[in-house]
Amino acid sequence: MGKYFFTCVLALAAACAQAGVGLTQLPAANGDGPVTVFYPADGTDAALKRGPFTIKALQDAPPVRGNGRLVMISHGSGGNPWVHSDLARTLVEAGFTVAMPQHRGDNATDPSHPGPDSWRLRPAEVSRAIDAVSRDPRFAPLLSLDKVGMYGMSAGGHTALSLAGGRWSPAAYRDHCVTNIAEDFPTCVGLSARLRGDALDGVKKAVATGVIRERYDDATWYVHRDPRIRAIVAGVPAAADFDPASLASPAVPLGFVTARKDKWLNPRFHSDRILAVCKTCTVIADLPDGGHGALLSPPPPIDVMGEIAQDLLGDPPGFDRSAMPAVDRKIAAFFSRHLVP
Template identity: 35%
Template sequence: MKLLMKIALMLCAIVIMQQSAFAGENVGVRQIAAPSRERGYDLAVTVWYPAESGGKPVSLGENVFFVGTLAMLDAPISDRKFPLILLSHGAGLAGNAQALSWIAVPLAKQGFIVAAPTHPGNTGANRSAAETMKLWLRPSDITETLSAIGENDLFKEHLDLNKVGMLGLSMGGSTALAIAGARIDPKRLASYCDTDALNPSLCGWVRQSGVDLHAMDLTLAGRDNEDTRIRFAVAIDPGPVDVFEFNTFSRISIPVDLVNLGQPRKIPLTVQAAKIAEAIPNATYSTIEDASHFSMFAECKPGAAEIAESEKIGDPICSDGGGRSRNEIHAQLIDMVVTAFGRALKPSP
């Protein structure tokens, strides 16, 4: 019986890898560096782009929990100009740029260049609660990524810098709101983890790490991070939204599409975007009711939920809203995002 189960799991993994390989056809990926004056060192930036044949197949975002997405490392870029999408990831297990390859690769297939910095301290061996909670540095990472790719020898001739958008998921969604012009309220940020009412998972980690938000230097937290080069933004389950000055949402001048994952009454307040959409002058709002916040993670490998439980991860990383598979939910999200950026940035035929 155990042998049959192992064979079934292997076959399942092969099918998933074949699907991922197909998804990465004609999509190139490269790493570039973005100098960061605020961080004091270069940011690692992953860039996905429409490509010609060539390059080396690589699996991006794969780990013990999640299936990777294939792309072609260092493939030659297609010879024309493309709109640019800046991409911002969340924190935790999916807290790096390549974890979002599942959505970046389809965007590149549709004629966009996608550039994502890995926000320092959000994941991996150098994970830091203190760095993660310096939310005002994330928009700066995006701004510096935009400047760097615009000067990069490989990409600068292939970018239409009049067509620049921003896509953010989870904490990356709040980054998108900040880059669009919303401002953090330092007092709200300082008190965010006073209880577990807003975000038990994140705040539990903050406290276990010995970080006192009231003791942090929040002098720059409320600054204006707007980057007017960015013309359109999509924010999926943006969080934490309860650290912003609510009246600054009305000052956002670019169009913003907001998406929540889950049934309206079950969406956590810290990512609830319905009222924010009402406050932003040119915003749309939609939900995917049979999804969950964890639906923005890559597809789970067979047995990943059990591994997460044994390692006391605490979050149901492989659970969606019920009904459809994560692959089906991803297909809907990808269609929504491709349609939104196609409407706003209009890639050339």
């Protein structure tokens, strides 16, 4: 019995060592963007070029059974799947299938409508992406979609908080920006401008608040629930426009990854205000030297980013990026704890 058990363990270990990461894309449908899927597959990964990124995966390889669970990833503003491929790999190695919808008007190929215009659409896009995976004959027999995980970073973190039961409004975003434009300028204007400590700062703040007052007068509380989503992680989320009381007792287990040196979404206005009231939230990782781009892994090459993006997404001095694989494993463990079996 002991020898048989030991042989089985070795066989299982060998199978795991040979397992690869499959990569495919479900085509765009009904106005939504394509859905990129990472999944367990047999074989040896090959280097694949995706824009400035090189990732290792098996293009369109037949999927094999993992742990039967799906995790959705919602990218940040102007994002793409490749900056979350390290996390996707870690999740696949833990047995998960991972799907990433391309959010309309707020992605790397079309960044035309970031902020509240995109935030209204994103949660339903995640739900429809789950539907798309469920209809695919390659994945449907291998997955149970009654317990789906959800990870979102930055604007994707806003999506995550919405799916955790949070309610938000464009008018709350307006009020935050009008009140805190000097201290949270990047949240309110994104990559369109930056304060430089010169005579033009006053003009920039006045123009920004004027535009925001005009565009975001909708006081509707937006909510979106998908009962299939049963565990959520929000990484450096945009959260200043949420009603904190709506997330005091989240509908599902909710974890956070925070970065203390985040220049884009100052934790004081975002993750910290939710964590201050949330009774059941888990801080999966708090990065004392991490910036907003810490969770982009692999990070975008500096030479493809503009000056403002470099400042907001670049790693602060002293940040040790080698710590990020351990954070990815903690995220995977959170999902395993709450979704498996």
